[in-house]
Amino acid sequence: MSFGMSDAALPREADLIVVGGGLAGYCAALEAAETGASVLLLEREHKIGGATILSGGSFAFAGTELQRRLGIEDSPQLLFDDLRRVGGYENDAALVQVYVDLQLDTYAWLAERGVRFEQVFVASGQSVPRGHSRNPLQVLSVIAARAHETGRVQTRLSARALRLIRSGADGEIEGVNARTASGVEQVRARHGVVLTTGGFSRNEMLLTLFAPGQAGAQRMGGPGNTGDGLLMAWREGAAFRDMAYIKGTFGSHVSAGAEDHFLLFPMYAGGIVVNAEARRFVDESLSYKLIGDACLRQTDCRGYQIFDQAIFERGRPGIPSMDFAADLAAGRVITAPTLDELAQRLGLDPPQLAATVAEYNCFVASGRDPAFGRDGLCNHYGALVRIETAPFYAFVSTSVVLATYCGLSVDASARVQDVFGAPIERLFAAGGVMGGFHGKAYMTGTANGKAAIFGRVAARAALAS
Numbered sequence: 001m002s003f004g005m006s007d008a009a010l011p012r013e014a015d016l017i018v019v020g021g022g023l024a025g026y027c028a029a030l031e032a033a034e035t036g037a038s039v040l041l042l043e044r045e046h047k048i049g050g051a052t053i054l055s056g057g058s059f060a061f062a063g064t065e066l067q068r069r070l071g072i073e074d075s076p077q078l079l080f081d082d083l084r085r086v087g088g089y090e091n092d093a094a095l096v097q098v099y100v101d102l103q104l105d106t107y108a109w110l111a112e113r114g115v116r117f118e119q120v121f122v123a124s125g126q127s128v129p130r131g132h133s134r135n136p137l138q139v140l141s142v143i144a145a146r147a148h149e150t151g152r153v154q155t156r157l158s159a160r161a162l163r164l165i166r167s168g169a170d171g172e173i174e175g176v177n178a179r180t181a182s183g184v185e186q187v188r189a190r191h192g193v194v195l196t197t198g199g200f201s202r203n204e205m206l207l208t209l210f211a212p213g214q215a216g217a218q219r220m221g222g223p224g225n226t227g228d229g230l231l232m233a234w235r236e237g238a239a240f241r242d243m244a245y246i247k248g249t250f251g252s253h254v255s256a257g258a259e260d261h262f263l264l265f266p267m268y269a270g271g272i273v274v275n276a277e278a279r280r281f282v283d284e285s286l287s288y289k290l291i292g293d294a295c296l297r298q299t300d301c302r303g304y305q306i307f308d309q310a311i312f313e314r315g316r317p318g319i320p321s322m323d324f325a326a327d328l329a330a331g332r333v334i335t336a337p338t339l340d341e342l343a344q345r346l347g348l349d350p351p352q353l354a355a356t357v358a359e360y361n362c363f364v365a366s367g368r369d370p371a372f373g374r375d376g377l378c379n380h381y382g383a384l385v386r387i388e389t390a391p392f393y394a395f396v397s398t399s400v401v402l403a404t405y406c407g408l409s410v411d412a413s414a415r416v417q418d419v420f421g422a423p424i425e426r427l428f429a430a431g432g433v434m435g436g437f438h439g440k441a442y443m444t445g446t447a448n449g450k451a452a453i454f455g456r457v458a459a460r461a462a463l464a465s
């Protein structure tokens with residue numbers, strides 16, 4: 001994706017400054033530009049994309065025409081109830097309501113600009129299939145292209161915002177200082193600054209501070225997800241939300257390095273998860289965040305996802321986290337003709353793995369899992385299946401902090417609030433840098449959804465200020 005330039009000097013002023021070139025940033029930029037505003041978008045890396053382009057590309061929308069076509073009954077009210085429940089009622093009901101109220105409008109807004117979803121599947125935290133998926137690189141490319149076509153959005157690459165400029169200790173935010181190839185430059189924003197810098201999964205200092213329990217989890221995320229927006233706003237007195245709930249995502253292959261993205265969820269298609277002692281340790285239908293925490297308490301922080309041929313065939317080619325065949329071809333899914341041989345290949349105790357699978361199959365047959373209470377494939381949805389059809393498969397997984405799902409306290413207009421609950425005038429935040437929306441856990445598709453929805457909200461609120 002080649003949007004933006006890195007060598008030109010920054011303009012001295014724009015109607016709106018957007019800091020961060022991921023989905024939230026470009027949705028904010030496009031929304032603002034379509035109302036006639038000039039936008040300067042700063043991106044610290046040499047290309048745009050952030051965590052957005054690494055994502056599974058799933059967006060949580062409820063009550064869409066695509067769901068109806070596929071015979072899926074869903075509604076905004078069910079989405080609201082699911083979101084509150086998944087968040088343990090610790091999420092801000094006002095922010096959840098904004099998402100619910102604007103999600104169908106944003107679905108249509110995306111479609112009108114060329115982002116059309118073709119598949120829907122059930123994923124973590126959803127009580128019906130509502131993960132609308134699309135290649136995230138395509139999504140961002142389309143929105144960024146539309147933004148640039150307006151002629152009112154300028155993107156500057158390798159331009160890292162360093163500090164907010166403020167008129168006095170409690171005054172309005174007037175712009176930013178940014179480091180570019182030319183040095184440190186100042187830009188003024190007539191209507192404010194929207195922070196869309198994403199999370200901080202690449203900042204060890206912040207992770208140690210806020211999530212010491214995740215020390216055993218892998219790290220990934222956009223290279224620029226270093227928490228700059230959080231730090232800039234913190235310096236101005238911003239409050240934070242949901243910092244206590246940072247969790248890893250279970251399902252990352254143990255071989256993944258900081259630049260890799262090997263997430264796979266056969267457990268949500270019917271597989272089970274066992275530890276190095278070949279025993280189950282969790283209800284596999286829970287949010288992958290909760291499974292992640294349980295996994296970090298196991299030997300070597302490992303969970304072995306075990307599944308069979310029938311479950312393998314439920315894979316979704318093209319959907320990164322459900323494309324079992326692609327991971328088999330890449331050598332990350334291990335297969336063997338018998339459970340016994342699979343256990344040997346994994347270094348697990350064969351009789352114990354056989355006993356665990358046999359016991360689980362009995363639970364499925366009886367309709368009751370007294371060990372962990374699993375009652376569905378994913379979040380109570382979908383009938384459980386026995387693991388009995390050769391060949392058998394395994395995906396050796398651990399937990400990965402790939403997004404932080406917490407951050408700046410914002411109100412329903414995406415205005416950043418200070419530690420006393422007062423808005424920091426003309427400072428807005430959207431997407432991965434904002435907190436308060438998810439609460440204790442996370443429903444798949446709501447991080448991308450939140451980026452698009454609140455990016456638009458922030459732009460509108462800023463231009464109205």
Ligand SMILES: Cc1cc2nc3c(=O)[nH]c(=O)nc-3n(C[C@H](O)[C@H](O)[C@H](O)COP(=O)(O)OP(=O)(O)OC[C@H]3O[C@@H](n4cnc5c(N)ncnc54)[C@H](O)[C@@H]3O)c2cc1C
Nearest residue numbers: 020022023024044050051052056161198224431432447448
């Ligand atoms: C592997 C993976 C899979 C995921 N799957 C899903 C999924 O299927 N569904 C879902 O809803 N969510 C998913 N997520 C989470 C989701 O992708 C993110 O929450 C979302 O993309 C955040 O968008 P954003 O625009 O806020 O941030 P980002 O896309 O991270 O963009 C932020 C941008 O800001 C830039 N930046 C940072 N600091 C500065 C600075 N000082 N100056 C200028 N620029 C700066 C960064 O370089 C980056 O480009 C996934 C995340 C990962 C990593």
